[in-house]
Amino acid sequence: MTEKEVIVLRDLLGTNKQVAAEIRKELRSRGILAVNLLSSPGSGKTTLLEALAERYRGRFRMAVIEGDIETERDAERIRAKGVPAWQITTGGACHLEARMVGKVLGGVPADLDFLFIENVGNLVCPASFDLGEELRCVLLSAPEGDDKPKKYPQAFLTADALLLTKLDLVPHVPFDPAKAAEEALSIKPGLRVFPVSALRGQGVDELAGYFVEALGRLRSGRA
Amino acid sequence: MHELSLVASLFEILEEKAREHRAVRITMVRLKVGELSCAVPELLESAFETYKKETIAGGARLVIEEVPVRFRCRDCGADRAGKEGTFACPSCGGRNVELLEGRDIVIERIELETDGPPAA
Numbered sequence: 001m002t003e004k005e006v007i008v009l010r011d012l013l014g015t016n017k018q019v020a021a022e023i024r025k026e027l028r029s030r031g032i033l034a035v036n037l038l039s040s041p042g043s044g045k046t047t048l049l050e051a052l053a054e055r056y057r058g059r060f061r062m063a064v065i066e067g068d069i070e071t072e073r074d075a076e077r078i079r080a081k082g083v084p085a086w087q088i089t090t091g092g093a094c095h096l097e098a099r100m101v102g103k104v105l106g107g108v109p110a111d112l113d114f115l116f117i118e119n120v121g122n123l124v125c126p127a128s129f130d131l132g133e134e135l136r137c138v139l140l141s142a143p144e145g146d147d148k149p150k151k152y153p154q155a156f157l158t159a160d161a162l163l164l165t166k167l168d169l170v171p172h173v174p175f176d177p178a179k180a181a182e183e184a185l186s187i188k189p190g191l192r193v194f195p196v197s198a199l200r201g202q203g204v205d206e207l208a209g210y211f212v213e214a215l216g217r218l219r220s221g222r223a
Numbered sequence: 224m225h226e227l228s229l230v231a232s233l234f235e236i237l238e239e240k241a242r243e244h245r246a247v248r249i250t251m252v253r254l255k256v257g258e259l260s261c262a263v264p265e266l267l268e269s270a271f272e273t274y275k276k277e278t279i280a281g282g283a284r285l286v287i288e289e290v291p292v293r294f295r296c297r298d299c300g301a302d303r304a305g306k307e308g309t310f311a312c313p314s315c316g317g318r319n320v321e322l323l324e325g326r327d328i329v330i331e332r333i334e335l336e337t338d339g340p341p342a343a
Contacts, residue, residue: 002337006244008330012232012254095225125225128261154261157322186311189318 016129019098023105023132027115032108033215034115036131038155039139041121044165044198046074048139048207049116051198053081055208060215062114065104067096069120084109095125098132113215127154135214138184141166143173146180149187156184161192163207168197226262229328230270234278236330241279246335249280253332257290257325264289283333292325 011017027034037045049064056062064085066074075087086104088096096119108115117133119126138159140148143166149156156162162184164177181193192210196203237249252271256264264287271285293304296312297319303312311318 001247002339003250003334004244004246004337005332005334006240007332008236008240009332010236010330012229012236012328012330015232015235093225093228095228097228124261128225154259157259186318 013128013130016098019102020130020132023098023102024134026105027132027134028218030110030112031219032112032115033135033211033218034117034131034133035211036117036119036126036133036136037139038119038123038126038136038159039121039141039165040123040144043121043139043141043144044196045118045121045139046077047198048163048165048196048204049078049083049118050081051201051204052116052208052211053078053083055204056114057082060113060212061109061111062116063108063112065096065101065115065117067100067118067120069093074118090120093120094122095120095129096131097129101131114211123148123152123155127152127158134218135160135211137161137163139163139165140180140184142169142175142177145174146176146183149180149184153187156187156191159188159191161194161210164193164195166197166199167195167202168200226266226270227274229262230267230274233271233330234274234280237278237280237333240333241335244335245337245339246279247338249283249333249335251284251286251334252280252330253286253288255288255290255327255329255331257327258292259322259325260328262328288331290325290327293323294320295323296320 039045062083064078064083066085066087068074068089069092070089072087075085078085088100117131136159138155164180177195185191194203194207256262268285275281291304295302296317298317299315301312301314312320
């Protein structure tokens, strides 16, 4: 019997990062902009995607990967807008991993412009898992409160854009969009902030334009 | 809550290392857990205890070292340790800080036993 010490130095998220890097490379080569949407449950991810589907109709082609613990409900809502959608039910897992996205990628049409990935509703765990996306957007809805960025810093730290959603509710709930944005910016300077009300159609054009610009950069190889 | 999937990845690596070194058992696993990794050491420990049964690491001890967050300021060059919150440089107040340490979860080293004689 021999005892031995072995230096390993391997990142537990290493396999996920590797798979994510392969997905990113493939999507870039196909000229598809992938966006990972991350937030608490009920902060308006699916409603926002429905609004984007209407904005892009006839101009850009989008598809959606839906992550949920159970049910096909979100994918059905997206399909009702004429947009292809794939539902990943994690069966309990609190986040999507790159391998899960990789499995459905083969079925995604080649001539796509945007691939939105709606993560499992959870402001904590999904932040640790790269899915191969080009842009990560974190949503914070008015009813959740403007004090959330510092309570869940990782989600904001890893995001490219902050979408302040359900702003039509601001007259009814204690939520200061400027305070929420300032707090998020103290964690992640340079974060792009978009005030949105998908219900009223406010801010959706600006956000749609932001993704179109990013798509242009990706296709000209400047991403 | 995602500690179980992290521990599943940990065991994929342990099995690979055990094959590589022809180990009969793994007796110790040393993990470095970043303060900003979103993994809770206590939850990693309980996931490890559950997962290890009937594996090559069935009798292994998990040692966790917590790694504090460390930033470097790209503007003034200051290097500091500090928890999340306001990621501004304490020296110049700049926001142009780079995260150096504290985000990853890394298996640093393991101890294992092999059947063979010690290497000469």
